[in-house]
Amino acid sequence: MAAQQAPLQGKRIAFLATDGVEEIEYTQPRSAAEQAGAQVELISNKPGSIQAMQQDINKGATINVDQLVTEADPADYDALVLPGGAVNPDRLRQDPDAVAFVLGFFAEAKPVAAICHGPWTLVEADVVEGRTLTSYPSLRTDIVNAGGIWVDAEVSIDSGLVTSRSPSDLPAFCASMVEEIAEGRHVGQLMSV
């Protein structure tokens, strides 16, 4: 495989999610990362498996957890991905270990990609002030109140911070996520800490 076909070869990516994750916002970015050559692990605040949802109110697949967030270290990963689903970040943001894990990627200037309701965990980690991002439209007010600059775009890229609005933005989200992670560390991420 040529280098440009496996831009994430050798990269290890943490997906952080829990019960309520929107299924397609986990499966599609995970496939995109793996097809680009990355090794992906699902980190969660609960052991065993998590319950994915479809359009927030219909149950989807159950997904195996690879590592507990209490045992995971941002230093061991090259990037973080935060899928959406309303209930997923609603539960993650109540867990201080999950919030500290997210903050660690910013402190190490590593790329972070979040889609839909995923950015609520960024609000909880207090990393959106002065940063440009998008999200599911219901989060706009919470992001603006946290000091973020909210834009209405299929994908927003701000120095290693990749965000999208909803499942219909997944193609643009996945492409930009792969691109930013391939580039490696972004000093702009330090603005958040």
Next chain:
Amino acid sequence: MAAQQAPLQGKRIAFLATDGVEEIEYTQPRSAAEQAGAQVELISNKPGSIQAMQQDINKGATINVDQLVTEADPADYDALVLPGGAVNPDRLRQDPDAVAFVLGFFAEAKPVAAICHGPWTLVEADVVEGRTLTSYPSLRTDIVNAGGIWVDAEVSIDSGLVTSRSPSDLPAFCASMVEEIAEGRHVGQLMSV
């Protein structure tokens, strides 16, 4: 029935909710209001019925909608109740008519009771600044960022604004809701507009 047993006799109360409402946070306050003599209507942003959830990820009952929010007027009601369920306010807050309906109760100094995730719609209506309230713990940061004074209590009562944290607070929530609605208008509600 003695007056003190039907303290809400003659009162008309709007419950505002949509798909994703936490079932028990709708059924218990509704029963409490009706047992206190009130007439209750479910107002929604969708016609027909809504899908209630249990603990956010299990489907519960479907509940008949009495009136569309586009056709409802705060002037016709004595009070507003906002049940929780993460997905319910997440959808309501995206609807300008629902947000305007909520704001209308504050503008008319009428009591508003919100539990669990319900206060997200208060954040969207921009009515929490300077007010004391509680919520499901996941909303604390969003409420503080919106200028609210967040307290950790089974029920918070601030001049006609009644709030609670979760289903386990329902007994205290229902009792305080009935009491505040029985008292009628509270001029303190105008602080929010």
